[in-house]
Amino acid sequence: MRVDIWSDIACPWCYIGKRRFEAALADFAHRDDVRVTWRSYQLDPELPERFQGSEAEYLAQAKGISAEQAEQMIAVVCDQAETVGLTYDYEHLVPANSLRGHQLLHLARRTPGIDVAAVKDDLLDAHFVRGEAISDPDVLVAIGARHGLDEDAVRTALEDDAIRAEVLADFRTARSIGVTGVPFFVLEDKYAISGAQPTELFAQALQKVWEETEPAPRNFITIDATDAPACGPEGCA
Template structure:
């Protein structure tokens, strides 16, 4: 089973959704047969490499939202994050463009480190006040996950994975992804948003049953089934 997840490092619900999905996956009987692939998405590609202002100022100035409404929304999201064991610090959050972070994620994916780097970037952005647009931070994060600093710098210097990032954007758009997180299971089931873990569990089980139907042997093919008991009694 393959699960593709469109997500942005700058999306607070994406980290919450990751945790809820992981809770369901950890309880899934066939989790070892599940491949998870992270896909790139940008909520706002127009953000400069570093926005000189707070998250409240960014949403108020660039999105036209009322500052009081923004603070209320942040409180709601922080509470939801805390429910998943996450410690969001919106006052420390650095607003920055996530494109190079997505390039780093593609490099990490090529080395089998995609999930580790995704986790580190989300935690750095929302819990640790790190600047996801900073080259220094991206290199440190990649190296901590086992990537080579020289390779990271070379990939970012040449925009080696820029086309792959944009291809993710286009692919998601073709599938109707307009917001994140967005989960696609075997290209048959789509789940939008940070849904409860119970919904992810239901989707995993239904998708697995559809892809791996149970075949009954010795019944329904013209032969007699083995002796068994039912609501009306037992076979003699």
């Protein structure tokens, strides 16, 4: 089964949704037959490499809301993060453009033997938990190195027009299929799930799509077990 997931490194619900989806996948009987591809999306392509202010100040400015409303939004998402074992640190979070982080992910996708989901986790953790700037090449090189990527290869990828084109192609594909928010999950290029849904919903979706795409073999009930004349590959008897 194929699952494509569009998400942004700078999206708090994407980390929560990732945890919930992966919890459902871990309990799915056919998990070894599920191929997950992490695809890129940017909520704010115009965000500077490093915003000079707090996340609350950025949200208030970007969304045209009050600082109090921004703080309330942050409190809600922090509470939800804790339900999946995540402790977001918005006091030290660095609002930063995620494009280079997506380029690192695409390098990971291109490189055999690299666990892309683990690189994605590390990027999300850097942003929401460790207070690191996900636009900083040194931060991205360190993340890549932890997962087996060569330092020079990472630095080259961060300036590589071909890799950037792949990232932008993910953005275009998202727009073409009507993605307006993330996380966004597409199963078998046919079924869509929007948002950080409960684990139970992801589990139901995986089972439903599997049953539709991989129908179970028929089990016939024998009406009469006595031998009777029949023909087979060897002839008739």
